[in-house]
Amino acid sequence: MRLPEVPIPGVPGAFRLTLDRVSVLPDLPEPLDLLTTIHARRTVDLARLRPDPIPRETLLTLLEAANWAPSHGRTEPWRFVVFTGEGRMRLAEVLATSLARLKGEEQADPDVLRTQRERQRLAPVWLAVAVQPAEKPRMPLYEDQWAVACAVQTLMLAARSLGIGSKWITNAASLHEHTAQALGFGEGASMMGLVYLGFVDGEWPVGERRPMGDKVRWVEET
Numbered sequence: 001m002r003l004p005e006v007p008i009p010g011v012p013g014a015f016r017l018t019l020d021r022v023s024v025l026p027d028l029p030e031p032l033d034l035l036t037t038i039h040a041r042r043t044v045d046l047a048r049l050r051p052d053p054i055p056r057e058t059l060l061t062l063l064e065a066a067n068w069a070p071s072h073g074r075t076e077p078w079r080f081v082v083f084t085g086e087g088r089m090r091l092a093e094v095l096a097t098s099l100a101r102l103k104g105e106e107q108a109d110p111d112v113l114r115t116q117r118e119r120q121r122l123a124p125v126w127l128a129v130a131v132q133p134a135e136k137p138r139m140p141l142y143e144d145q146w147a148v149a150c151a152v153q154t155l156m157l158a159a160r161s162l163g164i165g166s167k168w169i170t171n172a173a174s175l176h177e178h179t180a181q182a183l184g185f186g187e188g189a190s191m192m193g194l195v196y197l198g199f200v201d202g203e204w205p206v207g208e209r210r211p212m213g214d215k216v217r218w219v220e221e222t
């Protein structure tokens, strides 16, 4: 079964998914179990990714997993645009223009655009992530933003369970108004950054955490 995809006009390889409420789990290699995945997920640098494409079915599985994130009031406010292949160059153009706008300029500097294009080629898949509040919101924006964060984490965990590395990026260009508008997100939507995905070249990075014991207090009455 295929989920409906809406191509972005003039952007080969980029598509917007209109995910419905049907759960689709195509045949996949044995995924890691949840607790192992949670511990093993790592932010992976671009330089550590292989250029191999990620199969479309796998991307759909990750997006479908993200769609099961919780949201207060069932707002389901997460929105994604997926960039693959030459579609990544459209993202590069948009980000280069947003960088120009941050400097008070209209057009992207050709050198910045070239660098941005090279950067986008380092990962086979980029996702633009936005929050889309309801037309008449009943919840504060931050609750919808939290829900989108849940969706992003769910997607990154699903990716890890299938051996795919990721990074969530929230730099100024990715969050810029122009980025949301140029990527065609809806009225009132705002950016929550970019996520790239790719198979990891060699060993996974090693993670580090300060002890959870320092961050938790227990209240127990006997």
Ligand SMILES: Cc1cc2nc3c(=O)[nH]c(=O)nc-3n(C[C@H](O)[C@H](O)[C@H](O)COP(=O)(O)O)c2cc1C
Pocket: 041, 042, 043, 044, 167, 168, 169, 170, 171, 207
């Ligand atoms: C909301 C959010 C925004 C982030 N933005 C960036 C970013 O802009 N650039 C970056 O290099 N990493 C970013 N990260 C990834 C963190 O650097 C990373 O999660 C942290 O170093 C811990 O590493 P781990 O993900 O491997 O556990 C972001 C993470 C979160 C949750």
